[in-house]
Amino acid sequence: MIHAFPCGTPALDFVGTLRARRNDEPTEKLASVADLDAWCVESGLLDGAPASDAGDLRHAVELREAIYALVRARLLDRPLPAEAVGTVNRYAAHPPLTPVLTEAGWSRVGSAAQVLSQLAREAVEIVGGDAAALLRECGRPECTQVYLDHSRGRRREWCSMATCGSRMKAAAYRARRRAGVDA
Template identity: 85%
Template sequence: MIHAFPCGTLALDFVGTLRARRNDEPTEKLASAADLDAWCVESGRLSAAPSSGAADVERAVELREAVYALIWARLHDQALPAGAVETVNRYAADAPLVPVLTDAGWSRVGGAGQVLSQLAREAVEIVGGDAAALLRECGRPECTQVYLDHSRGRRREWCSMATCGSRMKAAAYRARQRAGAGA
């Protein structure tokens, strides 16, 4: 698996495909059509790779950055950027994935564009609804994942306890140990 899904919602996990976006050299997880295909399958949106092309990757990055601009605006109590609103609405208006019933159960059928449409619709619901008040950015300085804080008291600090939370707690423990040894 090359992609991570720590945010609890696929639209926010999709935004996280540009890792450490404020670093000098962020890590791009959608660098190729194969990366986009892998995301579509690993996320569970499709059961088979959609055979994406370079244009699909460009569209995916355009949508991802528009969603991030909307989230950033919500996180900082600013007006939603008109260009980002237009972009997300345009993608949300595209055809969604089609659920199909088979003897083995059900699955979704479609291409990368239809996956992007589903993600845009989810982003519209998050940014435009009550969930916008739950948006948080990971407290680990190197991480820029955004998540919905459903914790009791809304005090969650990290995108994932398994990754960032564990690293931050380990670093705090080491700092306390060093401080205690120096005393």
């Protein structure tokens, strides 16, 4: 797997394909059409690569940034940016993925454009619904993953305990050890 899915929802995991946004050089995880195809499969939205093209990749990045702008506005309790609202609504208006029943169960079929529609629809539901109150950004300064905090007490601090959480706890432990040695 080349992509990470710590956020618990495809739309927010999709936003996380641009890692460490505040760094001088963020890490782009959708650098190629192959990366987009891999994300579509690894996310579980499609069983097979949608054979994306360069236009699909441009659209994916455009949608990702619009979703992030909306999420960021909610996190900062600011009005939703009109351009981002228009972009997300435009993608949400396209046909979504098609569920199909097979002998093995069910799956979804569709194109990259349909994947983007599915993500836009999910973003509309998150940003425009009650889930917006659960939006959080990872507490690790180098990370900018956003997620829905479904934890008891709504005190989740990190996008994932396996990555950012363990790094932050290890850093805090080392700092306490150094403080103890210095004392």
